[in-house]
Amino acid sequence: MIIMWKNDITKEIEKKRLKIRKDEDLFETVEEVFDTRTLMALYRIINKGIISEMRGVVKSGKESRVYWAKDKNDNDIAVKIYLTSSMEFRKSIFQYIQGDPRFKVVKDYRKMIYTWAQKEYKNLQIAYEVNVSVPKPIYVYENILVMEFIGENGVPAPLLKDLSVINIELFNQIIDAIKKLYNKAKIIHADLSEYNIMVRNNKIYIIDFGQAVTIEHPMSYEFLLRDIKNIVRFFRKNGIDVPDDEVIIKWIKEV
Ligand SMILES: Nc1ncnc2c1ncn2[C@@H]1O[C@H](COP(=O)(O)OP(=O)(O)OP(=O)(O)O)[C@@H](O)[C@H]1O
Ligand SMILES: [Mg+2]
Known part of the structure; x- marks a missing residue:
């Protein structure tokens, strides 16, 4: 059994409160557009230490949202989250994945979006490796892509x-x-x-x-x-x- 001093217990509660508040902030930042799976994926990336803080929306499009975020060293990063609900996207995505020998075509729509995010990440990676000026790719997981932020102070x-x-x-x-x-x-x-x-x-x-x-x-x-x-x-x-x-x-x- 772990015995805590009253002081420690207060601290623990305070820590938990802080965490909940942070979670609430996160939910507020990422708003209601994302489903539970996307939020879970985002948590996973945060828990891995790749993102330390979500800041504001940079751009909200039909197919994705791009956020300004911070990594653990306080560097600006961009987080692009593909919307799993966009109908437009469903239509347009298919023709591109179809002819690409690197990706097998899948019927499951959610998986198709994951493939799309992976594809963007891989394309950024090879472009970056041959010195084409692109945002440096940092991480990809499910429908979330993390990359270098091109701009300054969140702008x-x-x-x-x-x-x-x-x-x-x-x-x-x-x-x-x-x-x-x-x-x-x-x-x-x-x-x-x-x-x-x-x-x-x-x-x-x-x-x-x-x-x-x-x-x-x-x-x-x-x-x-x-x-x-x-x-x-x-x-x-x-x-x-x-x-x-x-x-x-x-x-x-x-x-
Ligand atoms: N790495 C980045 N750093 C800073 N801002 C970015 C970055 N990537 C994208 N953005 C901003 O987000 C916007 C949308 O990004 P992108 O073009 O990749 O997504 P999209 O799904 O095509 O959106 P749209 O349909 O609006 O074109 C860009 O126009 C740019 O302003
Ligand atoms: Mg665009």
Whole structure:
């Protein structure tokens, strides 16, 4: 039997209260959008010591929510939680996983989302390994992906679409990144546009790799061309003189 001094008992109760309060805060932060399984998964990641504190929502989309959080060393981290309830997502997810030899297609929808999160994590990992500028992947579990936070003090860096000054240097960085992804990581982003590129201190960061495919995917050429067209269109719209799609694609495919 463990005998505690009254003082210790008070301390224990205080500790428990604090924990409950922390749990309540967590629930408040992650709100009612997440089901019990997602909250359990989040607890698991917290208990593993990967996340120490959830701060606020950075961005709430149709398919996911991105949170600002802290790791145990007080570094900012980003936590992307895929919504297991999004119908839109159910429809779009399928075509990308289908043609990818790395993932076997599963019928269970929840598992499909887990696969999606895994896929984003793996794609970030190989991109990061070949020095493409992406948020450093930290951890993935079920529908939750933890990565480096791109921004400062919980404020995300602006997306390319929101920048006030657009220059050719940004274009060159993006095309370089697409080339490295293609030749070294052997993947194509497949949803690249001014909406999935963040810019911090004039440096681009490509985000949102869930749908990225390997170059063996049957639609890989179409995806690559679409990515390039989006980028070319954006820069031309902003008055920057950039080469034509065919010239770029040829350059990208050159080893
Ligand atoms: N690592 C990160 N650090 C900081 N902010 C991030 C990070 N990743 C994503 N964000 C922010 O969250 C937003 C959504 O992220 P992302 O594009 O990966 O998700 P999504 O599901 O495609 O959302 P949406 O449907 O809104 O595009 C981004 O536009 C960006 O503002
Ligand atoms: Mg996005």
